[in-house]
Structures are given as C-alpha cells and as structure tokens.
Amino acid sequence: MASNLASALITKLTASNILDGADVQALQQLPIKQRRLAAQQIIVADGSQPQECCLLEEGFAFRAKMTPDGHRQVLSLHIPGEIPDLQSLHLNVMDHDLLTLTPCSLGFIPHAALRNLNRQRPKVADALWRETLIDAAMFREWIVNIGRRSATERMAHLFVEVHSRLRAIGRTTDGDFSFPITQGDLADCLGLSVVHVNRVLQSFRKQGLIRAERSEYRIVDHSKLQEVAGFDPTYLHAHPGA
Amino acid sequence: MASNLASALITKLTASNILDGADVQALQQLPIKQRRLAAQQIIVADGSQPQECCLLEEGFAFRAKMTPDGHRQVLSLHIPGEIPDLQSLHLNVMDHDLLTLTPCSLGFIPHAALRNLNRQRPKVADALWRETLIDAAMFREWIVNIGRRSATERMAHLFVEVHSRLRAIGRTTDGDFSFPITQGDLADCLGLSVVHVNRVLQSFRKQGLIRAERSEYRIVDHSKLQEVAGFDPTYLHAHPGA
C-alpha cells in the first residue's frame, strides 16, 4: 500500500519535473502511513504545528481560511499525487485549514523523512520546492480570478483548471471528468453566494457547456468553456522547463 | 555598493530565518549587479524566461497579471530586502509581470550564483525556500481579502499588512510609515474601481484612521484600522519557528 501511495506522488512529480531512477527509488522508500477520511473532514487545522506532510492518494481535498466574521474562502483544490501542506516543512504553524472535499485516501510522511530525502537527493528537493512554487502560481491565478473576473468567467475558469490538472495525471476520459463538489463549496471557492452559483450553473447548463447530476459536474463543451474563462495554462507550469 | 545590496537581503532573511556567520558571509559574496529604475517600469515581463533574480534594495515593487480583456490585478506588494521573482529559479517562464511602484534600486543575481549558493549552504537554501513559502502565504491572505472581505475591510487590511511588514525590517517610525501608491494602483490591488477606492479612502480620513497627502499614505489610528481589517499576522510567519 505504501508503494501505491508513493506512486501517486511519483506520477505527479515526474509529470512536471525531471527525476532519475535513484530519485524515484528514494521516493518509493519514504515511510508513509496511510489513513482514510470521509468527506468534509479536517486533515490539518489552522493554527496547528504539523510534524508530517499529507500526500493525497485518492479523492479531492481543499485548503480554506475563515475570516473573523465567519466567512469561508477556499484557497485551492487538490487532486491525487499532491502534497497540499508541503509548506509545513518550513512554516511551522498552519495559517489555514486543509480539508477533504470527498472521501480521501491519504498518506502521512514525517517531516524528518522529507528533510532527510531533501538532503540526500537535491533533485527531489528542487522538485518539491518547485511544486510549492507552482502552488503559489495557482494562488496568483486564483487572485486574478476572484479579483478581476465576472462570476461566469470565474466559474468557467475553475472548471477548466481542474480539468486541465486532472488530465495531466491521466484522470480524464476524452474531455470528461467527474468533479464532486457542492454549490456551497463552489461559492466559497469563487467568493460568491450559493444562490448566485446556482444561477450561473443553470446558465452553463442551458448553453450546453456543462452537465451536472447531483453534485457531479462534467464539462461538455470544453473549448467554449475555455474561451469564456479566458484560460491560459502557462501558470500551471506543467512542463519541466528548459 | 554590492555589500549594501546584500545587506538589505540579509536584514530580511535574518528577520525570519536562523542563519549562521558563514551563511551571512556567503550571501555577502553573491555577485550582484545594481540597477536603478523609475516608477511604474517593468522589471521582469510576463512570458519572459529570466536568468537572474531581482533583489529589491530600495523602493516599492509589485507583481501584477492582466486578464485577456485588459483588466489588471495586482498580486503582491514588495518592500526592500525581498526577491519578488525568486520563483524564477525553478519556474522557467514568468506567469506575471514584476514592476516598480516607486523609483527603485535593484540588484540582479544570476540564477547560477543562487543555485551554487543553495548547494553550498543548505540553510540558506532552506531560508530562500521559506521566503517563497511566506510569499505563498501572503497570496492566500490576499485571496481571502479579495474574496470575502468588504471594500472597507480590504483596504484596511492592505494598509495594516504593509505597515506590519515595513516594521519588521525597521522602516517605520512609531506606527507611522510612508506608502506611496496611486488610487489606481490601490484599486488594482483590491479588485475595486478607482472611484470606489477614492470613497473608501475619504471615509477613512473622516474617521481619522489614515492621513493622505498626495499619494503618500500614513496610518493614524493603527489599532482601529487593525480591528476594521480583522487582521491576524500569523500568515506573515515573521518568526523563525520552533
């Protein structure tokens, strides 16, 4: 099972980093404790001081932050192979929550093991640093999305981003993918109200852009949605770089 | 002059990282080319592939991104001692612009020199990685600010953050600091229109929260502003961590 966990990570890392055999082997030897959580559970809490990092093997997770007056803002969505709290390796206190969106299979890796790995395998260290930088790049786009795009554009952008990232790890089937999220959570992603999210979604359905059964969304007209979103994938830094 | 440049960096890094004498010495020996730029000039352009990083010695800089329909969103503000494009060390293409806000004195450090430093001095590498993680933490708060706070709260939060960061590098005098930014740029920071920024500023002045002469802002009632903002400094990760 630990090798299964590691393989999700390796799929992710090798998709956008150049690693050699020894690097991959070192990754496979990481001590990883597996744990399963139901949907909407806190994985790592705001204010806590974690001693391990969480590898997402299966399912969706997200990071979120509360304002003093009780509003919630989702900061990022996470897909299998990612380590959403990798920053805790160098920032000792969490400044936000990490939660499961759907039921998840998670792997926990002690900080000590990761620090050791970074010392032994500089290329892995660089790859992990790079992952945190891509994370930051996605935050930047998220800022643009919320700050300067209309509700419709925002929503379209979110769908296209998630689809694009899932495709990179081989989790789409010809433009189709499943994305289980409630309208309430979507609202917190986009800085909108639930009611308005509902209305935008309806207009998307009417236009034949997406399909939605219960809380499962699927993109129908991908290129049109991409156009609505004004989507430019540069910020995902999907390729290892020259 | 190069030592002057390095000292800004050292002030910043030692404010939130633990470095020893050899580390500091290595930083002082970095080859840094100095350059001065006027206000509102592009330092590093979106889409470019820089081979060096830019150290801000004096002045304010900011990062920004354009939407396809020509709207601009400011992503972050930068103060002396910071390296706003440190991510270019591992992400080979810029996904946003880096610009001067005010006239700036800048130092350019070749990627090769930084990579070499990281290999020689692991603690410096960790400190730099940590800086990029704090960068990401500030993006997260910026997302919350724009996504879930009212115009008034946003503006207050921005002022308090800038003040807090300037204080950390010793650039405030008892709660007072100068922050030269136009209302247009403020609008692009906060995802608001210029007109609305103007109105919020006026209400702040009327309430005696800030003072503003030309495009120089000063905080008058710091604690009240902090309260309006709902400001929690955790995300700045100002202290080295246990």
Added chain:
DNA sequence: CGGACTGTTGATTCGAATCAAAACCGGTGG
C-alpha cells in the same frame, strides 16, 4: 501655458448578495 496624470464628485446602472420559501434528494429509523 498646455497637457497628462491623479484625485474628486454626482448620477445612474448593474451584478451579485440577501432574504425567504419551496422542492429535492439520500439516508434513518419506526
């Protein structure tokens, strides 16, 4: 002196929030 930003003001519009109430599940237990 004229021109280009920058800041200010007022009137109007509009996108999205809020309020309120149904309808629609999916599960639980009687």
Added chain:
DNA sequence: CCACCGGTTTTGATTCGAATCAACAGTCCG
C-alpha cells in the same frame, strides 16, 4: 414501506455594494 430529517438545490423578490459613466479640479512637469 413510509415518515421524517438534514443537507442540498432551486425559485422569486428585494436590497445593496460597487461599477460605470461623465465631468471637473488639482498637481506636476516640460
């Protein structure tokens, strides 16, 4: 099997914060 429950989704009516439109004043600068 059906009644009931909590969480979602949907709908309509209304309000409100902020954008937009349109001038105009102030300031800096060549």
